[in-house]
Amino acid sequence: MTVDEALLRTLxxxxxxxxxxxxxxxxxxxxxxxxxxxxxxxxxxDVPPRDPKGWLITVAWRKFLDAARAEASRRHREERVDSExxxxxxxxxDDTLQLYFLCAHTSLTPASAVALTLRAVGGLTTRQIxxxxxxxxxxxxxxxxxxxxxxxxxxxxxxxxxATVLRVLYLVFNEGYSGDVDLAGExxxxxxxxxxxxxxxxxxxxxxxxxxxxxxxxxxxGPGGRLVPLAEQDRSLWDTRLIxxxxxxxQAALARDRLGEFQAQAAVAALxxxxxxxxxxxxxxxxxxxxxxVRLTDSPVARLNRAVAVGEADGPRAGLxxxxxxxxxxxxxxxxxxYLHEQDGDPVTAARFYAEAARSALSLSxxxxxxxxxxxxxxxxxx
Amino acid sequence: xxxxLLLKHYRGAPAPVNDVPMDQWTPEELSAHExxxxxxxxxxxxxxxxxxxxxxxPEGTFVRYDGEGRPPxxxxxxxxxxxxxxxWMVIDVETYERALELAGELSAxxxxxxxxxxxxLEVRPxxxxxxxxxx
Numbered sequence: 001m002t003v004d005e006a007l008l009r010t011l012x013x014x015x016x017x018x019x020x021x022x023x024x025x026x027x028x029x030x031x032x033x034x035x036x037x038x039x040x041x042x043x044x045x046d047v048p049p050r051d052p053k054g055w056l057i058t059v060a061w062r063k064f065l066d067a068a069r070a071e072a073s074r075r076h077r078e079e080r081v082d083s084e085x086x087x088x089x090x091x092x093x094d095d096t097l098q099l100y101f102l103c104a105h106t107s108l109t110p111a112s113a114v115a116l117t118l119r120a121v122g123g124l125t126t127r128q129i130x131x132x133x134x135x136x137x138x139x140x141x142x143x144x145x146x147x148x149x150x151x152x153x154x155x156x157x158x159x160x161x162x163a164t165v166l167r168v169l170y171l172v173f174n175e176g177y178s179g180d181v182d183l184a185g186e187x188x189x190x191x192x193x194x195x196x197x198x199x200x201x202x203x204x205x206x207x208x209x210x211x212x213x214x215x216x217x218x219x220x221x222g223p224g225g226r227l228v229p230l231a232e233q234d235r236s237l238w239d240t241r242l243i244x245x246x247x248x249x250x251q252a253a254l255a256r257d258r259l260g261e262f263q264a265q266a267a268v269a270a271l272x273x274x275x276x277x278x279x280x281x282x283x284x285x286x287x288x289x290x291x292x293x294v295r296l297t298d299s300p301v302a303r304l305n306r307a308v309a310v311g312e313a314d315g316p317r318a319g320l321x322x323x324x325x326x327x328x329x330x331x332x333x334x335x336x337x338x339y340l341h342e343q344d345g346d347p348v349t350a351a352r353f354y355a356e357a358a359r360s361a362l363s364l365s366x367x368x369x370x371x372x373x374x375x376x377x378x379x380x381x382x383x
Numbered sequence: 384x385x386x387x388l389l390l391k392h393y394r395g396a397p398a399p400v401n402d403v404p405m406d407q408w409t410p411e412e413l414s415a416h417e418x419x420x421x422x423x424x425x426x427x428x429x430x431x432x433x434x435x436x437x438x439x440x441p442e443g444t445f446v447r448y449d450g451e452g453r454p455p456x457x458x459x460x461x462x463x464x465x466x467x468x469x470x471w472m473v474i475d476v477e478t479y480e481r482a483l484e485l486a487g488e489l490s491a492x493x494x495x496x497x498x499x500x501x502x503x504l505e506v507r508p509x510x511x512x513x514x515x516x517x518x
Binding site: 146 | 384386427428429430431432433434435475477508510511512
C-alpha cells in the first residue's frame with residue numbers, strides 16, 4: 001500500500017488544532033505534526049493504521065512531548081508537561097478555520113502567510129513549498145519559522161479576517177503550476193475546505209472563480225507552454241464538470257445578495273464559460289460586471305479589463321476611449337492598446353504597440369505571446 | 384514575492400566611489416570584504432530572501448554554431464567588450480523597494496581603507512511564470 005498523501009494532508013489542520021487545544025503552542029504543534037506526517041509516510045506502507053487520524057494525533061502528541069521534554073532539560077529546569085492529554089473542547093471545523101486565520105494573520109507579509117498556510121493548513125513539506133516557489137529549502141525553512149515567530153503571540157481562538165485568508169488563497173492559486181506541486185489544485189482544495197468551515201459569500205465567490213478558471217487550464221497553453229488567448233482556446237477542452245460546479249457555487253453565493261469582488265470576477269468567468277464560441281460571448285453583461293468590480297474595488301486592473309470588454313461590446317473606438325482615461329504606465333496597458341488598434345483596423349500602430357508591450361511584459365509566456373502578435377502583423381504588412 | 388538579479392560588473396558599470404582595484408587592497412581589507420559578502424548572504428537566508436549567489440571568472444569565451452557537422456566556433460575573450468559580469472546574487476523579495484534596499488546594502492561592502500566600495504550594482508527583475516488569472 002502506498003500512503004494516501006491526500007488524506008494525510010486533509011487531516012493536518014485538524015490534528016494541529018487538537019494539539020493546540022491540548023495546550024501546545026502553535027509553533028510546537030505545527031512542528032510535531034510535520035514530524036508525525038514524516039513518520040506516517042515511513043510507517044504506513046508496512047503497517048497501515050486502522051484509524052489514520054487517531055494515529056496521527058497520538059504520534060504528533062508524543063513528538064510534541066518529546067520535543068517539550070528535550071527543550072525543558074536543555075534549559076536545565078523542571079517544566080511540567082502533561083503526558084495525559086486534557087479534554088479537548090471545541091470542534092474540529094472551528095480548529096481548521098482558526099488555523100486559516102492564524103496563517104493569514106495581518107501581521108504576516110503575503111509571502112510568509114502563503115508559506116505558512118501551505119505548510120500548516122495544506123500539510124505540504126518545506127521542501128515541496130520551496131520547490132514550488134523556486135527558492136532553496138533553507139530559505140523557505142527560514143521564511144516559515146519567522147512567520148511562526150511572528151504569530152506566536154496571537155491567541156488561537158481570536159476571530160480572524162476572512163478577506164486576508166482569501167487574498168492568501170488567491171495568491172496561491174495564481175502561482176499556478178511549478179515544481180511537483182500543483183498550487184492551483186492545492187488552492188482549490190484549501191478553498192473548498194474553508195467553504196465547509198465558514199458560510200461566507202466571498203469564500204464561495206473565490207471558490208467559483210478558481211473552479212471556472214481551472215476548468216480552462218487544459219486549453220490555456222499550447223505546444224511548448226505557449227499561451228493561448230481566451231478567444232482562440234479550443235473550448236471542447238474546457239472541463240464542463242468544473243464549470244458546472246463553479247456556476248452552481250456562484251449562483252448560491254449571488255443569491256445571498258452580498259456582492260464582493262471575487263463574486264464579480266467569477267461572474268465574468270462564468271459568462272466566458274457560458275459561451276460556446278468566442279463570438280457568442282455576452283460582452284454587454286461582462287461590461288456590467290466590470291462596472292460592479294470597479295465600483296467595489298476601484299482597481300486599475302479592473303478598469304483595464306473593462307476597457308477590453310467595452311471594446312468588444314461597443315467597438316474598438318469605444319474601448320480606446322475607455323483606455324485613454326487610464327494611466328498608460330499600468331501593466332498590460334500597451335498590450336490592450338495594441339489589441340484595440342488591431343481591431344480598429346490599424347495594424348501599423350498595433351504591431352508597434354505589441355512590440356513595445358513585449359519589451360515590458362512581466363512574464364515569459366506573455367512576452368512570447370506579444371512578440372508573436374507583433375511578428376504576425378509585421379509579416380502581414382510586408383506582403 | 385518577486386525575484387531579482389543583483390549583477391556585479393568587472394567592467395561596464397559606472398565607476399564606484401571608492402575606486403581602488405582589489406589587487407591594491409590589503410589582505411585584511413580583502414578578508415573583511417569576503418566576510419561582509421558571506422554575512423550578507425547568511426542574513427538574507429535567515430530572512431527567507433536568499434536564492435543564489437555565484438561569482439564568475441573574468442575570462443570568458445564566445446561560442447557559436449558553425450553549421451552541420453562542424454565544431455562550434457570559439458572566439459575571444461574580447462578585451463574591448465564593454466560589459467563584463469563579475470557575479471550575481473538572486474533574491475526573492477516582497478517589493479521592488481526591498482530589492483533596491485538590499486542592493487544598496489550589498490554595495491556598502493567594505494573596500495580599500497575599510498570604507499564602503501559604493502559599487503554600482505545592476506538590479507534586474509526576473510520574468511515570471513504566467514499568472515493564472517489574467518483575463
